[in-house]
Amino acid sequence: MKLTENEVRYVAALARLELSPEEQRMFGGQLSQVLDYINTLNELDTSDVEPMSHALNITNVFRDDVEMEKFPRKAWQANAPSQDSGHFRVPKIIEG
Amino acid sequence: MNDICSWTIHELVAAMEKGQVTSKEAVEAYLGRIAKVGPKLNAYITVDEEGARKAAVEADKRRAAGEATPLLGAPLAIKDLLATEGLRTTCGSKILDNFVPPYDSFAVARLKQAGAVILGKTNMDEFAMGSSNETSHYGPARNPWNTSKIPGGSSGGSAVAVAADLCAGALGSDTGGSIRQPASLCGIVGLKPTYGRVSRFGLVAFASSLDQIGPMTKDIRDAAILTSVISGHDPMDSTCSSEPLGDYLSGLEDGVEGMVVGVPDEYFIEGMDPEVEQKVREAINILEQKGATVRRISLPHTKYAVPTYYVIAPAEASSNLARYDGVKYGYRDMEAEGLSSMYCSTRNKGFGSEVKRRIMLGTYALSAGYYDAYYLKALKARTLIKRDFQEAFKDVSVIVAPTAPAAAFGLGERVDDPLKMYLSDIFTISANLAGIPGVSVPCGFTTGGEPVGLQILGSYFQEASTLRVARAVEREIGITTVKPRVDN
Numbered sequence: 001m002k003l004t005e006n007e008v009r010y011v012a013a014l015a016r017l018e019l020s021p022e023e024q025r026m027f028g029g030q031l032s033q034v035l036d037y038i039n040t041l042n043e044l045d046t047s048d049v050e051p052m053s054h055a056l057n058i059t060n061v062f063r064d065d066v067e068m069e070k071f072p073r074k075a076w077q078a079n080a081p082s083q084d085s086g087h088f089r090v091p092k093i094i095e096g
Numbered sequence: 097m098n099d100i101c102s103w104t105i106h107e108l109v110a111a112m113e114k115g116q117v118t119s120k121e122a123v124e125a126y127l128g129r130i131a132k133v134g135p136k137l138n139a140y141i142t143v144d145e146e147g148a149r150k151a152a153v154e155a156d157k158r159r160a161a162g163e164a165t166p167l168l169g170a171p172l173a174i175k176d177l178l179a180t181e182g183l184r185t186t187c188g189s190k191i192l193d194n195f196v197p198p199y200d201s202f203a204v205a206r207l208k209q210a211g212a213v214i215l216g217k218t219n220m221d222e223f224a225m226g227s228s229n230e231t232s233h234y235g236p237a238r239n240p241w242n243t244s245k246i247p248g249g250s251s252g253g254s255a256v257a258v259a260a261d262l263c264a265g266a267l268g269s270d271t272g273g274s275i276r277q278p279a280s281l282c283g284i285v286g287l288k289p290t291y292g293r294v295s296r297f298g299l300v301a302f303a304s305s306l307d308q309i310g311p312m313t314k315d316i317r318d319a320a321i322l323t324s325v326i327s328g329h330d331p332m333d334s335t336c337s338s339e340p341l342g343d344y345l346s347g348l349e350d351g352v353e354g355m356v357v358g359v360p361d362e363y364f365i366e367g368m369d370p371e372v373e374q375k376v377r378e379a380i381n382i383l384e385q386k387g388a389t390v391r392r393i394s395l396p397h398t399k400y401a402v403p404t405y406y407v408i409a410p411a412e413a414s415s416n417l418a419r420y421d422g423v424k425y426g427y428r429d430m431e432a433e434g435l436s437s438m439y440c441s442t443r444n445k446g447f448g449s450e451v452k453r454r455i456m457l458g459t460y461a462l463s464a465g466y467y468d469a470y471y472l473k474a475l476k477a478r479t480l481i482k483r484d485f486q487e488a489f490k491d492v493s494v495i496v497a498p499t500a501p502a503a504a505f506g507l508g509e510r511v512d513d514p515l516k517m518y519l520s521d522i523f524t525i526s527a528n529l530a531g532i533p534g535v536s537v538p539c540g541f542t543t544g545g546e547p548v549g550l551q552i553l554g555s556y557f558q559e560a561s562t563l564r565v566a567r568a569v570e571r572e573i574g575i576t577t578v579k580p581r582v583d584n
Contacts, residue, residue, distance in 0.1 A: 079198075
């Protein structure tokens with residue numbers, strides 16, 4: 001199975017990755033090879049098999065809706081690349 | 097006092113209890129050794145000299161005041177994907193190069209409560225994606241037994257730090273073998289506990305249904321001690337189990353008399369290093385001599401573990417890593433104009449090749465039209481792999497196998513061949529998919545002088561029996577007294 005250049009570009013866009021032409025070529029080839037290997041799963045008859053999304057039988061975990069310890073906003077925001085008066089600054093979203 | 101760095105955690109704590117050595121002296125010895133041999137091995141991304149010295153003085157004071165917590169004053173190292181309050185946590189990535197967590201992960205908080213001193217943060221494959229430590233943004237850690245070889249991954253820095261006596265013990269994380277494989281390649285002990293045994297709160301997420309934190313240590317007793325400290329229920333991780341803690345220490349020396357040990361045919365395959373197979377077979381013979389019943393078993397879906405993993409892990413990663421967008425923390429490409437372009441350019445410049453490759457793979461597997469063919473199919477294959485183990489554990493107490501198909505390979509040997517790199521984890525991945533515990537214990541050396549690891553897998557929450565079997569191997573063929581020569 002060979003991933004086309006268009007498919008590589010499409011998946012990169014979905015993943016918000018801006019790949020260079022060189023990376024597109026490299027990933028196209030490498031991912032095709034890995035997908036071929038993954039396709040060995042088609043040898044398995046899984047028609048009567050339940051999917052397993054989790055190792056343990058854990059159901060939803062709830063807690064009481066009460067206020068918990070607050071983390072200091074300043075300490076958390078200190079890691080932001082750009083901030084202003086308690087807000088995260090981002091590049092302009094709407095033109096005009 | 098020269099060999100203080102080579103002591104196990106329990107030896108060091110016992111010596112401190114007797115007043116033979118202080119935590120401050122131990123920390124100074126480690127910092128001196130890290131400065132001397134550290135650059136050659138690149139085991140640490142960040143060394144916290146100031147924090148470690150302060151914590152050591154504090155620990156000595158607490159001991160003088162009569163306290164005796166299990167790790168009081170013991171200098172440990174932490175894989176750089178566990179959040180440490182006020183101490184940079186990079187996950188081996190440029191995108192988190194300047195990230196300083198304002199809180200401690202559950203496992204680190206538990207270590208500190210038990211009195212541990214944190215020496216620093218260890219090198220790792222970027223976002224724990226790799227089997228050789230070569231995807232680290234900070235350059236690879238090197239195998240102390242042979243510095244032209246890889247230490248394994250992704251917890252390579254922790255394995256090197258323990259093997260080269262740059263800490264008394266360490267924490268790693270294991271998503272597809274990332275504790276056990278580097279432990280095997282560096283000649284130390286590494287345990288991946290049952291999924292849900294240790295809280296993942298504060299662990300930078302890679303594949304959330306597979307990730308598990310565990311100890312990397314100089315001997316089995318230390319692994320049991322650290323597991324006791326970091327395990328237990330945490331309301332901050334909804335997948336953390338409330339199963340009562342096992343007693344990992346009291347039965348450690350009980351031996352294997354009367355135990356049934358399963359040896360799966362599928363873990364001795366064509367292409368594996370014959371010397372590795374020989375060492376593993378010798379270890380199995382020793383278990384038999386010590387009174388265990390050894391039985392051939394079959395885990396028929398083993399060959400589907402790697403392809404299953406390379407759908408599920410990248411799919412979860414592609415979702416988990418969506419948060420790195422240059423807004424709330426981490427790197428941002430300040431040159432980019434417009435929000436969308438900022439996201440794309442930040443991610444492209446912030447992530448390395450392997451991380452991008454896996455995000456691409458996972459995004460593809462989850463994309464419209466491919467979800468059923470890849471993701472759902474892999475989840476069903478995962479059920480079959482889990483059933484193999486459930487069947488096997490009806491008849492055997494533990495399963496023993498090689499940890500890795502070969503000893504350490506050369507730096508650069510597999511970087512251009514992702515599929516070949518992925519196959520390095522062929523014997524460790526199944527345990528993550530099923531969620532069962534597994535430990536790697538050294539069982540000898542190849543003729544080239546590289547360590548070989550024996551893997552012991554147990555059923556859910558049976559960490560105690562895997563450690564007990566591992567201890568029996570360690571007692572007979574332990575290499576704890578043999579050390580890599582890295583001082584010259």
